[in-house]
Amino acid sequence: MTASPGGRRRIVVVGGGIAGLAAAFTLARARHQGAPVEATLVEAAPRLGGVIQSEQVEGCVVEAGPDSFLAEKPEAAATAREMGLGDLLIGSNDRERRTYILHRGKLQPLPDGLMLLVPTRILPVVTTPLIPLPSKLAMAGDWFHRPRPDGPEDESVADFVTRHFGRGMLENIADPLLAGVYGGDSGRLSVRSVLARFWKMEREQGSLTRATLKAMRQRRANSTGNPPPLFMTLKGGLSQLVAKLVAQLDDTAVRLGRRVEAVERSEANYRVRLDDGTTLDADAVILALPAHSASRILDGLGPALAARLAEIPYSSAMTVSLGFEAGQVAGLPPGFGFLVPAKERRRLLACTFVHRKFPENVAEGRGLLRCFMGGSRDTEVLSLSDAEALETAQRELREILGLTAQPLFARIHRWPDSMAQYVVGHVERLRTIDAELEKLPGIYLAGNAYSGIGISDCIRTGRAGAERALAGVRG
Numbered sequence: 001m002t003a004s005p006g007g008r009r010r011i012v013v014v015g016g017g018i019a020g021l022a023a024a025f026t027l028a029r030a031r032h033q034g035a036p037v038e039a040t041l042v043e044a045a046p047r048l049g050g051v052i053q054s055e056q057v058e059g060c061v062v063e064a065g066p067d068s069f070l071a072e073k074p075e076a077a078a079t080a081r082e083m084g085l086g087d088l089l090i091g092s093n094d095r096e097r098r099t100y101i102l103h104r105g106k107l108q109p110l111p112d113g114l115m116l117l118v119p120t121r122i123l124p125v126v127t128t129p130l131i132p133l134p135s136k137l138a139m140a141g142d143w144f145h146r147p148r149p150d151g152p153e154d155e156s157v158a159d160f161v162t163r164h165f166g167r168g169m170l171e172n173i174a175d176p177l178l179a180g181v182y183g184g185d186s187g188r189l190s191v192r193s194v195l196a197r198f199w200k201m202e203r204e205q206g207s208l209t210r211a212t213l214k215a216m217r218q219r220r221a222n223s224t225g226n227p228p229p230l231f232m233t234l235k236g237g238l239s240q241l242v243a244k245l246v247a248q249l250d251d252t253a254v255r256l257g258r259r260v261e262a263v264e265r266s267e268a269n270y271r272v273r274l275d276d277g278t279t280l281d282a283d284a285v286i287l288a289l290p291a292h293s294a295s296r297i298l299d300g301l302g303p304a305l306a307a308r309l310a311e312i313p314y315s316s317a318m319t320v321s322l323g324f325e326a327g328q329v330a331g332l333p334p335g336f337g338f339l340v341p342a343k344e345r346r347r348l349l350a351c352t353f354v355h356r357k358f359p360e361n362v363a364e365g366r367g368l369l370r371c372f373m374g375g376s377r378d379t380e381v382l383s384l385s386d387a388e389a390l391e392t393a394q395r396e397l398r399e400i401l402g403l404t405a406q407p408l409f410a411r412i413h414r415w416p417d418s419m420a421q422y423v424v425g426h427v428e429r430l431r432t433i434d435a436e437l438e439k440l441p442g443i444y445l446a447g448n449a450y451s452g453i454g455i456s457d458c459i460r461t462g463r464a465g466a467e468r469a470l471a472g473v474r475g
């Protein structure tokens, strides 16, 4: 592998979201430890952090993009601790954990004992109006499913859930849960990629209910002490993680507000072409970008790879955060918020009661609601003006919650083509992408398009990309 005249390996990271920052941090740390590396980070926007953006408004933390990460995936919390932010890590207030589903215009609590979509307790499932009788019968029938080692290599979440638990379960519970996480359509999302654990359970054990109960028993037997919280975040906002990572990049050249247009072959290995006409020579390039951006950049260098990347669809999202006097939201039902199935024909996909989920991030005397709109269900939402978006969110909150108070403040954020959709065939597509990458040594991919869209997944892929780019130096 070539290196710069000074013998340093030149590595360019493209994209300054959490994946690119995790990659750049890994390179900076290696350099401090003596690795002969010269790193450059290029980011198209005038700020770093990508979709992570926190703002303090009247003592409340308004998260424009993600508001937390799943505690069971360790990378985000571990990186926060490594950055000296361990004292600011807070867990969701799980004593108040209760999520509602809008059903025929009324909020119904998700039944207790539902592990994502698998029932583990009989009574709450039998009594909830969310699950119609045919689905209840299908749930009982799931107990008798036999292992399917030769089952489909992949299928849609909708087909899989309907096969096990009936259509009512799909429409009233699985669909809104997935829309709240992926902004996705269960008729297109891949069960193998999105619900990998359940896909495996079916092949090995047949019944999802029996397999889930067995896994729960094992977890209980191995656990010591209280269960960890489901979600974690940082007191004061997730942007602090971005700021700390950026502070570690002292040796890294950061090109802010510069879009990478192409990566080309050159004598020095690769040439990264920026939108101001300048170029950067690189021995390795880490593309920590949405797949559609990576596809455009690689079009000339690896057309087959670019075509596969372009096949990964994305959905768009809008968040509308509304701050209230605490008294104005005191009458909301207890819990973290609600999800909205498609058949309710609303623009809201979900609404989080932030002051309940993370009370440390909302000033005393205040309430904060965060509405989530868009997804593949509503591609037009980003074209709403601020006034229209605000009016829509307020009208639907009034109709669903009876909330008539005027907010003290509102913040609206749009995230076009930001949430990767792992559609049926995703695993196979990743295999082809890996095979095409073999032909381009020194090109690495990171970010939310491949093996998980959460913050921890993006940190993992960013760090792994950097480690692989460094491998040439470390031998």
Ligand SMILES: Cc1cc2nc3c(=O)[nH]c(=O)nc-3n(C[C@H](O)[C@H](O)[C@H](O)COP(=O)(O)OP(=O)(O)OC[C@H]3O[C@@H](n4cnc5c(N)ncnc54)[C@H](O)[C@@H]3O)c2cc1C
Pocket: 014, 015, 016, 017, 018, 019, 020, 042, 043, 044, 045, 049, 050, 051, 052, 064, 065, 066, 067, 068, 069, 070, 258, 259, 260, 261, 288, 289, 290, 293, 297, 317, 318, 319, 415, 418, 419, 446, 447, 448, 453, 454, 455, 456, 458
């Ligand atoms: C509204 C919303 C809510 C979410 N909620 C959660 C949550 O609660 N928990 C969770 O774990 N995850 C959540 N996610 C998902 C998670 O936040 C993202 O998947 C993750 O942050 C993406 O990080 P990234 O670095 O891969 O991409 P991004 O943050 O999208 O960063 C990519 C960067 O690349 C830059 N870029 C693009 N093209 C170019 C180019 N040609 N040249 C240079 N730079 C370029 C962009 O400007 C951007 O800054 C949410 C996502 C959204 C949008």
